[in-house]
Amino acid sequence: MKSNLSEIFSKITTKKSKRVFSQFFDDRFLTPENIVKYNQLCHRETYPYPHLDDNNRQYCKYIILGSARTGSSLLVELLKSHPSVISFSELFMDQYSPFNYLGYPHHSDENLLDYRNNNPVEFMENLVFKPYRRNISAVGFKLFYYQAHNGRLGKVWNYLKSLDDLKIVHIKRRNSFHSLISSKHAAEKGASKYPEWAMKEIQQFNMGIFPEQLSKGEITIINVDYQECLHYFEKVKSEKDYYEKYFANHSVLNLYYEDLLENMDRECRKLCEFLHLSYAPLKTYAEKQVIAPMKEIVKNYNELKASFEGTEWYSFFDE
Numbered sequence: 001m002k003s004n005l006s007e008i009f010s011k012i013t014t015k016k017s018k019r020v021f022s023q024f025f026d027d028r029f030l031t032p033e034n035i036v037k038y039n040q041l042c043h044r045e046t047y048p049y050p051h052l053d054d055n056n057r058q059y060c061k062y063i064i065l066g067s068a069r070t071g072s073s074l075l076v077e078l079l080k081s082h083p084s085v086i087s088f089s090e091l092f093m094d095q096y097s098p099f100n101y102l103g104y105p106h107h108s109d110e111n112l113l114d115y116r117n118n119n120p121v122e123f124m125e126n127l128v129f130k131p132y133r134r135n136i137s138a139v140g141f142k143l144f145y146y147q148a149h150n151g152r153l154g155k156v157w158n159y160l161k162s163l164d165d166l167k168i169v170h171i172k173r174r175n176s177f178h179s180l181i182s183s184k185h186a187a188e189k190g191a192s193k194y195p196e197w198a199m200k201e202i203q204q205f206n207m208g209i210f211p212e213q214l215s216k217g218e219i220t221i222i223n224v225d226y227q228e229c230l231h232y233f234e235k236v237k238s239e240k241d242y243y244e245k246y247f248a249n250h251s252v253l254n255l256y257y258e259d260l261l262e263n264m265d266r267e268c269r270k271l272c273e274f275l276h277l278s279y280a281p282l283k284t285y286a287e288k289q290v291i292a293p294m295k296e297i298v299k300n301y302n303e304l305k306a307s308f309e310g311t312e313w314y315s316f317f318d319e
Contacts, residue, residue, distance in 0.1 A: 030103055038102055043081035043283040050086045051103040054133040060275045061129055061163060062140035065243060066171040067236055069182040071257035072142050075171055076100075078268060078282035079140070085277065088128060088141035091116070092148040092156065099127075120152055121159045129163075138275045140169075145239040161246065167275060168247045172240065173257040177316035180232045181297060184222055223299050226307050233313050295319050 035047050066072050072090075079087035080100075089100040097116055098107035105112045116123045128141060148156035160166055173179045244252075253274040260267045268282040294317075295301045305317035 035102065041285070042077075044083055046083070047102065048083075048086070048133060048136060049103065050101050050132060050136070050139075052133065053131050056132050056134045056136060059132060059136050060138040060140075060167060060277075061165060062138060062167040062169055062275060063160060064140065064142040064169045064171055065145070065247075066142075067145055067179070067239060069179045070171050070173040071255075071260055072144075072171050074257075074260065074284060075169065075255070075271075076142050077284040078264075079138070079271070081283045082138075082272070082277060082280050084135055084137040084280075085275075086132065086136055086139040088139075090142045090144070090147075091128070092143060092153065094147075116153075118152055120148070120156045124156070124159060137277055140167075145243060157246075161250075164250075166250055168250050168252040169271065169274070170244070170247075170252055170254050171257065172254065175258070175316050175318070176233050176236050177229065177313075178294070179236070180224070180229065181222070181294060184224070185297070221299050222297065224304060226304060229304060229308075230313070233316070293319055 039045065039047055064072050064075050076087050076089055079085045086101075089098040091097050091099070093107075095113070096107040097109075097112055099105075129139060132139065143156075143160075148154070251274075253270065255267060255271065265281070269279060271277075271282070272279045298304065301317070301319070305314075308314045308317060
C-alpha cells in the first residue's frame, strides 16, 4: 500500500515548492506492516497521512513552547495520540528537523534543512500550517526558547507572533534544579526512556529520538558547580519572562511538568479544551527519566543547598 507520489502536496502552487517537495518526499516506510507498527507506537487506530493535502484550514494552530527537560517531548507524544491532532516534533533543532511522521523526510535530510534554514516562513506555511484532511482539528510543533535565532531563522519568531490565531502551550517546570540535573543525566544516559520493546520500533521509524539517546535507566552520580546552577536558574527565569511578554497578546495555556506527573488525565483535559479538541484519553510510552532522589544523584547536594540558603532559588532544594 504505497501512496501516489503525484498526489503529494498537490495543493502547493509554486513550481519552486513542488520541486522542493519532490526532492523531500520518501514513501519507503508506507507499507501496511509499518503503518500498523507506527499506529501502535502512537496509540492511534488509524494513520492520518499528514503529508497528503486537502482543503481543511479550519484547525487550531499551536506551538509547545519551553526549555529542555520540562516535559515538552511528553506533550508532543500525548497530543500525537489524539486522532484529530498533527503533533510535529522539534522542527528547529540546529542539525535536525524531525517531523516524526511516516512519509516525511529523514530528520537530517540536507534538502529539508536547506529549505528550512533559507525559507523558514515558507517552510512553516507549506509543511506545517498547510491544508489538511477534514478530520484534523489541531496542528503544531515544539519550539525551545533558544531555537530559530540564527540567520534567516530569526523570521520564525516574528511569523509566529503575527499569527493572531496561534495558541501557545507554555510548558514549564517549577523546580529548575531538577531540570538541570535531568539535562545532565540525559547527556550521559540518553534523552528518553522507553520500554525495551518500543525502543527498537522508535529507532526504526526515526521518531525524533535517536538511538544513542535511548536510556538504559542507570543512575549517574554527578557534581554540580554552584555558578553553573546560578547561571541556569537565572537564564531559565529570564527566558520564561521574556516569552510570556512576547506572546502576551496570544491565547496561552501554562502547563507544569509536576502537574502532569501528579494527574495526567486532568492536565490533558485542560490541553484538549484549550485546543478545542473533543476529549480523548491521551497516551504515551515514555517513562520518567530520573526517579532517584536528588541526594543520590548529586554528590554535592547538601553543599549546594547550603550555598543557596536565603536566595530565591533555595526552594528548589526540597530534599
